[in-house]
Structures are given as structure tokens and as C-alpha cells.
Amino acid sequence: MAKIGFLLVGHGSTKPYNKQLIEKTAKLISEKESGYIVRCGFMENSTPSIPEILEEFKKDELESMVVVPLFLARGVHIDVDIPGILGIEEGGHKGTFEAKNGTVPLVFANPIGDNPMLADLMIASAKQAFDEYL
Numbered sequence: 001m002a003k004i005g006f007l008l009v010g011h012g013s014t015k016p017y018n019k020q021l022i023e024k025t026a027k028l029i030s031e032k033e034s035g036y037i038v039r040c041g042f043m044e045n046s047t048p049s050i051p052e053i054l055e056e057f058k059k060d061e062l063e064s065m066v067v068v069p070l071f072l073a074r075g076v077h078i079d080v081d082i083p084g085i086l087g088i089e090e091g092g093h094k095g096t097f098e099a100k101n102g103t104v105p106l107v108f109a110n111p112i113g114d115n116p117m118l119a120d121l122m123i124a125s126a127k128q129a130f131d132e133y134l
Contacts, residue, residue, distance in 0.1 A: 001061075002061045002062055002063040002099075002101060003035055003036060003037050003060070003061075003062060003063065004035055004036050004037070004062065004063060004064050004065070004066060005036075005037050005039075005057045005060060005062045005064070005065040005066070005097070005099070006029065006030075006033075006036040006037065006038045006039070006066050006068065007039055007040070007041055007050070007053060007054070007057065007065070007066070007067045007068065008022060008025060008026045008029065008038065008039070008040040008041075008068050008070055009040070009041055009042070009043065009050060009067060009068065009069045009070065009071075009082065010022035010040060010041075010042050010043070010046065010070050011042065011043050011044065011045075011071065011077065012042030012043050012044045012045035012046035013045050013046060014045050018046070019042070019046045022040045022042070022046075022070060023040055025040075025070060026038045026039065026040040037057070037060055037062070039053050039056060039057065040053070041053035041054070043077050043081065043082070050082065050085050051085060054085075054086075054097075057097070057099065058098060058099060058100065059100055060099055060100055061099060061100050061101040062097070062099040062100075062101065062104050063104060064097075064104050064105045064106070064107070065097040065099070065104055065105070065106040065107070066106075066107050066108075066109060067082070067086060067106070067107070067108045067109065068109040069082065069108075069109065069110075069111050070112075071111040071112065072111055072112050072113070072118075073111055073112075073113065074110075074111060074113075078110075078111055079091050082108065083108060086106060086108060088106070088108060092108070093107055093108045093109075093110075094106070094107055094108075095107075095108070
């Protein structure tokens with residue numbers, strides 16, 4: 001049965017804990033949503049690269065493909081670089097992907113942005129800091 005390909009994109013870093021954070025988040029997503037095939041790829045400084053992991057997805061039978069950046073805000077990577085890698089127009093969000101079973105729809109999600117859940121996370125982080133460091 002075809003599933004949705006879910007590519008979680010991280011910026012990448014020379015620091016290993018940044019890659020580990022993206023990989024852990026991808027694992028959590030796959031545990032929460034059984035309809036996804038979840039993999040992660042990186043813009044720079046970490047492997048696998050976005051093109052490398054897209055090649056892996058081409059081996060899967062997919063009903064669609066979603067690319068989700070784990071970035072806070074828009075910038076050149078979100079508006080130009082990643083759409084270019086995906087073969088969609090600059091600033092675009094829709095395209096197609098060649099999976100094992102043929103051409104499927106591809107969508108490129110927005111970065112986290114001003115999602116109210118971000119404020120909740122920051123409040124939780126502040127409370128944790130008080131608990132741990134005061």
C-alpha cells in the first residue's frame with residue numbers, strides 16, 4: 001500500500017547534536033503517523049543531503065510527497081534553494097515527484113513561523129530553566 005513520503009529538512013551543522021535533533025524528530029513523527037515514510041535530509045554540513053534522500057524516496061511506492069522544513073523562518077534556503085532542489089518555482093509550494101509507482105504530487109510546507117505552539121514551547125523552556133537552574 002502506498003504511503004506519503006515525508007522529508008523532514010534540517011539546515012545541517014558541523015555539530016552532531018543538530019543532526020541528532022532532526023533524526024530524533026523524524027523518528028517521533030514516524031511513531032505518531034503510520035501513514036508516512038519519514039526520512040530526513042539536510043541543506044548543508046550534514047548528510048544525507050536533500051538530493052541524496054530524494055533518491056531514496058524514488059524507490060518507494062508513494063501516493064504523495066511532502067517536504068517539511070524544520071526551520072523557524074523564511075529565508076534564502078526556504079524561498080530559493082530548497083524549491084530549486086525540488087524542481088519547483090522560487091517561493092513555490094507545489095510540484096511533482098517521480099516515485100517507484102510513477103508521478104505523484106509533491107508539496108513543500110512552510111517553516112514553523114509564528115505558530116502559537118512555538119510560544120508554548122518557549123514558555124515550557126523558560127519554566128524548565130527555572131526548575132533546573134534556580
